[in-house]
Amino acid sequence: MANLFDLRRDFTLKVLDESDLLPDPMELFRRWLDEAISVKTMEPNAMNLATADKDGRPSSRIVLLKQIRPEGFVFFTNYESKKAKQISENKYCALNFVWHELERQVRVEGIVEKVPETESDLYFEMRPAKSKLGAWASPQSKVIPSRSYLEQLMVDFTSKFSGVEIPRPQNWGGYILKPHLIEFWQGRSNRLHDRIQYLLTEKGWHIERLAP
């Protein structure tokens, strides 16, 4: 195996200057995500979602960003999953995006709440039939006896909804993370990276530079 101490690279692609900033960090985020999509990064809308339980014990996993709204970041999942249980106990969550091809990272902190049911219905409607059935078949985060148990559930739901419109399961839907902090990180040479943080205050977004 390679010596991990020797694995490092310098970041020289881009800079993040105060003149590159926009007053609204959601607009800047949209611009960065567009760039990540245009340079064909792998899974540009994948983000790490960190949650914590009522005692502050953390847990994180990747989910897909499905909508950017002026007020926050929307993702979809199972409302009975581990993440959902933690969100119900502790609404404070964090997101992390990394786009290696652009040497960029975005960190987000905020509170998470469910989106209205009509919006979950709207997105569920757009999903391919197999994904809809998958949402019915998977008791996400629960222990299951075997792979074949899961595959049998898929067969059962496929036949249950054969020839009819597949409705959204009540335990599946969207959440929105409403940020109070967004940090834009641009890799720079010699570990002197650019870090710009937007903090939400009573007067609006306050912008400051952080040491790398």
Ligand SMILES: Cc1cc2nc3c(=O)[nH]c(=O)nc-3n(C[C@H](O)[C@H](O)[C@H](O)COP(=O)(O)O)c2cc1C
């Ligand atoms: C690239 C990628 C995208 C994913 N997107 C989602 C997603 O949008 N929603 C989701 O519930 N799980 C998604 N997953 C699976 C989650 O990482 C995780 O395994 C699942 O949500 C269960 O997490 P939990 O037990 O902490 O609730 C994705 C995984 C990967 C690797």
